[in-house]
Amino acid sequence: xxxxxxxxxxxxxxxxxxxxxxxxxxxxxxxxxxxxxxxxxxxxxxxxxxxxxxxxxxxxxxxxxxxxxxxxxxxxxxxxxxxxxxxxxxxxxxxxxxxxxxxxxxxxxxxxxxxxxxxxxxxxxxxxxxxxxxxxxxxxxxxxxxxxxxxxxxxxxxxxxxxxxxxxxxxxxxxxxxxxxxxxxxxxxxxxxxxxxxxxxxxxxxxxxxxxxxxxxxxxxxxxxxxxxxxxxxxxxxxxxxxxxxxxxxxxxxxxxxxxxxxxxxxxxxxxx
Amino acid sequence: xxxxxxxxxxxxxxxxxxxxxxxxxxxxxxxxxxxxxxxxxxxxxxxxxxxxxxxxxxxxxxxxxxxxxxxxxxxxxxxxxxxxxxxxxxxxxxxxxxxxxxxxxxxxxxxxxxxxxxxxxxxxxxxxxxxxxxxxxxxxxxxxxxxxxxxxxxxxxxxxxxxxxxxxxxxxxxxxxxxxxxxxxxxxxxxxxxxxxxxxxxxxxxxxxxxxxxxxxxxxxxxxxxxxxxxxxxxxxxxxxxxxxxxxxxxxxxxxxxxxxxxxxxxxxxxxxxxxxxxxxxxxxxxxxxxxxxxxxxxxxxxxxxxxxxxxxxxxxxxxxxxx
Numbered sequence: 059x060x061x062x063x064x065x066x067x068x069x070x071x072x073x074x075x076x077x078x079x080x081x082x083x084x085x086x087x088x089x090x091x092x093x094x095x096x097x098x099x100x101x102x103x104x105x106x107x108x109x110x111x112x113x114x115x116x117x118x119x120x121x122x123x124x125x126x127x128x129x130x131x132x133x134x135x136x137x138x139x140x141x142x143x144x145x146x147x148x149x150x151x152x153x154x155x156x157x158x159x160x161x162x163x164x165x166x167x168x169x170x171x172x173x174x175x176x177x178x179x180x181x182x183x184x185x186x187x188x189x190x191x192x193x194x195x196x197x198x199x200x201x202x203x204x205x206x207x208x209x210x211x212x213x214x215x216x217x218x219x220x221x222x223x224x225x226x227x228x229x230x231x232x233x234x235x236x237x238x239x240x241x242x243x244x245x246x247x248x249x250x251x252x253x254x255x256x257x258x259x260x261x262x263x264x265x266x267x268x269x270x271x272x273x274x275x276x277x278x279x280x281x282x283x284x285x286x287x288x289x290x291x292x293x294x295x296x297x298x299x300x301x302x303x304x305x306x307x308x309x310x311x312x313x314x315x316x317x318x319x320x321x322x323x324x325x326x327x328x329x330x331x
Numbered sequence: 332x333x334x335x336x337x338x339x340x341x342x343x344x345x346x347x348x349x350x351x352x353x354x355x356x357x358x359x360x361x362x363x364x365x366x367x368x369x370x371x372x373x374x375x376x377x378x379x380x381x382x383x384x385x386x387x388x389x390x391x392x393x394x395x396x397x398x399x400x401x402x403x404x405x406x407x408x409x410x411x412x413x414x415x416x417x418x419x420x421x422x423x424x425x426x427x428x429x430x431x432x433x434x435x436x437x438x439x440x441x442x443x444x445x446x447x448x449x450x451x452x453x454x455x456x457x458x459x460x461x462x463x464x465x466x467x468x469x470x471x472x473x474x475x476x477x478x479x480x481x482x483x484x485x486x487x488x489x490x491x492x493x494x495x496x497x498x499x500x501x502x503x504x505x506x507x508x509x510x511x512x513x514x515x516x517x518x519x520x521x522x523x524x525x526x527x528x529x530x531x532x533x534x535x536x537x538x539x540x541x542x543x544x545x546x547x548x549x550x551x552x553x554x555x556x557x558x559x560x561x562x563x564x565x566x567x568x569x570x571x572x573x574x575x576x577x578x579x580x581x582x583x584x585x586x587x588x589x590x591x592x593x594x595x596x597x598x599x600x601x602x603x604x605x606x607x608x609x610x611x612x613x614x615x616x617x618x619x620x621x622x623x624x625x626x627x628x629x630x631x632x633x634x635x636x637x638x639x640x641x642x643x644x645x646x647x648x649x650x651x652x653x654x655x
Contacts, residue, residue, distance in 0.1 A: 071602060075469040082470055155438070156447065181583070184465050185450045187438035190406065194442030199407050199513040202435045205577070217518065222431040223586060224529075225522035225578050232514030241567070241584050242577065296447030300460070300473040308609065311630040317643045320615065320633055321651065328613045328630065330535075330592040331559065331648055 059116035059213055059251070061102040062171035064162050064188070065095040065135060066180040067128045080301035091131045094177025098239050100265035102175045103139045104249040105209055109259040117141045121165055123148040123158060129281060136276035137268030143281045146289070154295040155187035162188070163195045164289035171234065172213065178203050178238040189238040199235045205242040211252040333479045334421035335368025339390070340413060342432055343374050343382035348389065350532055353492035355428040355485040356389050360493065361455040362481075366423050373416045373505065375409050377402035383502045388495040394419065394505040401507060403517035404432045410439035412507050417444060417480060419505065423458070429484040429587075441482040448482035449474050453489040467583045467606035487531045488589035488610060523576050527562045530579070530586045535561030535593075536611070538581055540604075541568035542597020542618065542637060549575055551641050552596060558648055564588065564608075566598045582607035596637050600625025617641070 069075075069087040076083040091099075099120060106116035120135040121144040122128050132143040146161060166174065179186035186202075193200035205226065206219045213233065220227045221240045242248060246260045268276070314320045324331045339359040342349040356370070363370045369391040374383050376397065383395035396412045413436065417425055425440060427433035429451045441448040454462035456473065459481050465472045476482075530536060537556040539549055549563070556563045564581040565574065581588055583606035593611035598604060600616070600623055608614070609628050616629035619636045626632040633640060 069466075071467060075466050077470050082466065154447070156442070156445075159442065182466055184463075184467065184583070185448075186434055187441070187448055187450060190435065190438035191442035193406075194410065194439045197513070199515045200435075200439065201515070202406075203431065215514070220431075221577055222520075222522075223531075223578065224431075225520065225576075227520050228518040230516050230518055242571075296445075296476065296478050297449060298475045298477055300475050302465070302470045302472050305464070305468060305471050305609075308614075308628050308630075311614070311626070311628075311632055313626070313632045313634065317633070317640050317647060320631055321644065321647045323631055324592070324613070324615070325651060328592075330613050331651065 059106055060171045061105060061118050062169055062174045063098050063102050063118060063120050064176045065120050065122045066092040067122060067124045067131045068092045068180055068182045071181045077302050077304040082302045092177050092180045094179060094239060096265050097244050098175045098177050099135050099138060099140060101207060101239055101243050101249045104261055105251045109255045110261045115254055119169060123161055125149060132281055133276055134268055136279045137272040138266055139272060142279055145283045147285050154297045155185045156191055156296045158188050159191035159195055161286055161289060161291050162192050164291050166196060173233055173235060175237045178240050189236050193236040199231045201229055201231055202238045203240045204237055205240055206248045209251040213253060333423045335366045336371050336420045336422045337363040337366060337368060337424045338371050338373055338416055338420060338422040340427035341372040341374050341386045343379055343386060345378050346381045348386040351428050351430050351487060354487045354490035355426060356493035357490040358455055358485040359426050362424050365458045368423060371420050375401050375412050387500040387502050389493055391500045393500055393502045395502055396505040396507050398507050400510045405512050405515050406436045406439045407513045407515050408510050409436045410443055413440040414443045415508050416505055424481040426483045426485055429486050433484045437482055437484050444480055446480040446482045447476035447478045449476060450484050451486045452483050453486050467602050486587060488587055523578050530562045530564055530588050533562035534591045535559040536564045536588050536590045537561055537594040538564035538598060539569055539596050540566035540598030543569060543574060546574040555641060555645050558645060566604050595625050598625055599623045
């Protein structure tokens with residue numbers, strides 16, 4: 059089983075975002091792997107190991123498009139356990155979901171993975187498009203917003219659950235496929251490969267951290283840097299970002315001292331009850 | 332050059348248009364006005380003749396793609412139908428609600444069309460320009476789609492529900508072409524049954540968080556919810572702890588809500604949660620922690636435990652209603 063995991067570098071979502079003069083200012087931010095993509099890496103690792111801490115069977119390849127220092131995030135993923143990584147030189151300003159999908163299409167053509175697992179969206183652009191466009195481009199089935207993945211023992215199909223607005227949907231699908239994952243994919247029993255781990259297998263209720271051993275091992279792993287041109291991808295973007303602005307600030311609220319005061323304010327002032 | 336029509340994927344049951352599509356019809360009308368063209372709906376499913384008639388009350392025309400093999404909303408089969416519909420009417424734009432169906436199917440259709448797509452738009456600013464939230468709602472971004480055909484999903488809470496048009500449109504059958512699910516099949520759909528309004532449409536939302544500690548404690552929030560005719564919500568922490576089902580989650584992951592009145596009870600107010608509720612008109616926060624970030628967005632903050640406040644809140648609202 060070879061799994062490709064596209065990962066985006068995003069600004070730390072917990073830092074206050076500076077928006078000024080029509081632009082988002084990221085000069086002072088710290089960078090990290092998009093949380094949903096990190097969960098996708100965790101899912102891919104679970105799908106290729108004999109239970110928690112077990113031997114890896116198969117290959118997990120992390121791929122990112124970004125500036126040179128995105129290698130820091132890819133090294134972290136290698137330290138988590140990914141087998142190798144590919145960094146494609148690129149900058150957000152020259153990318154949109156369609157172009158990212160076209161670049162990933164070229165990577166899939168070259169790598170021929172059995173499965174692509176990725177985050178359902180990046181927490182900066184919040185587009186939630188790349189997986190679906192990639193699936194359309196490849197003519198592969200897609201399963202979005204996954205809460206669980208059970209890979210069949212023969213490695214040719216999977217049963218997945220998807221988180222919907224009004225409940226949970228269970229689907230069967232064949233591989234190769236594109237899967238995009240939601241938050242709960244890192245649950246203890248959310249992901250399993252029937253060929254490698256028994257039904258009783260459990261993992262931690264979170265993504266794994268890089269161990270010291272993992273960090274040492276990562277130094278010997280391949281991190282290949284290539285260009286978009288070397289992949290033979292041409293063409294530009296289909297959606298242009300014109301400008302950003304800060305959302306209107308909410309006017310300062312008030313603290314109320316008691317339930318009586320709250321009810322009075324809601325009734326007489328806000329007129330909502 | 333494409334034509335001027337705006338095509339809208341209308342979500343239906345077998346008999347009715349779903350209310351989740353009504354705000355998106357408003358957005359489609361705005362886009363159609365800018366383009367100087369018609370609003371054409373497309374409905375997809377199996378045995379949906381009655382639903383197509385219901386949907387036709389809102390648009391100039393409905394394309395009805397009714398086929399047993401299309402009963403499940405699979406992006407693999409639905410996206411090619413949308414492409415066929417776009418081509419049939421030479422549409423300038425394709426839109427859908429940013430529901431789990433719209434978010435799954437529309438990008439695949441955009442990919443097949445080679446069209447640029449704007450996700451989760453909150454405003455139509457021109458024929459090809461849109462405003463949309465990014466960075467978990469911490470920025471509003473203006474985007475321009477550069478392709479002849481424009482694709483967009485619409486954030487339901489930011490457009491008013493559409494009223495029926497002056498006269499009902501026609502219904503026309505749409506041939507799906509070859510249907511290939513690429514090996515995908517729906518096994519089961521586990522939907523939460525609730526008599527309450529949908530989260531995205533409710534006028535009042537009462538959400539509980541980690542502070543509720545236990546599933547049984549949500550009972551008191553449910554009482555407040557039902558008293559106000561609202562919908563019950565929750566923070567990610569409450570869902571992850573198994574207190575309530577995941578589909579009650581309000582936030583960047585989960586549902587986006589913008590009711591007239593939002594109660595955040597025992598919710599600290601992580602960025603993730605704020606992204607899903609800070610467009611609410613009036614926000615009430617009840618939290619015992621004075622430092623909780625939720626107080627920064629709350630119109631009315633009450634620093635207290637839910638145990639000491641929610642029961643008297645219910646009693647006083649009841650008294651207020653009785654005094655009516």
